[in-house]
Amino acid sequence: MSLYQRQAKDAARRLIGAIIVRKFGTRILRGRIVETEAYLGPIDLASHASKGRTKRTEVMFASPGHAYVYLIYGMYDMFNIVVGAVGDAHAVLIRAAEPLDGWTENLSGPGKLARAFRVTRADNATNLCTSDSLYLVKGPRKRPRVLTTPRIGIDYALHWKDELLRFVDADSKAVSKIR
DNA sequence: ATGTCGATTTAC
DNA sequence: TAAATCGACATC
16 A cells, blocks of 8 residues: 555654655755644645635645645745545645755755755646656655644644644654744 | 735744 | 735635
8 A cells, every 4th residue: 555545644644754855957855754744635624625626726636646736925835745545635744854865955844845855836746656756765664753743833723723633753853843 | 806814934 | 023925715
């Protein structure tokens, strides 16, 4: 079973430790994921999918393994991965990573991470299972110790703001700071 | 056609 | 504490 064919909660937890691979031109960028958030589809008031099926959310209702990239605050792209079964509209936001291969870059925060990996709306709907320039690979066998917390920046989502749907690598210093 | 507001970051 | 900056969505 693919990492992407799981409910967002499960996928988000398992994505901690996975490695993002990004290629453009002759460069290869890699980073180890240390922070994610799960968005549970139409019922989740913090998810864009709760607005229903629109032009923007269309890709979330499609098959898992695709990238959902959107613009926030007029200036930052957010990199998400569609997970679950077709129609679930579950997604996982990639919030922070540790740069690998001697790459020195601050990847702590979803806006900074997407910018550093050059992930933009042009990458929306990219199939991460078939793309050769943006995809994930398994991390080290040793699975990280994962902690859960409420999600960041969704105070408008009523009781959903308290759900423990943010996952962080307990032993990483690259986890984003809250506010 | 227009107003509100955001899954953030950075500067003051 | 607040500005930057713009598109999605709701409403008129």
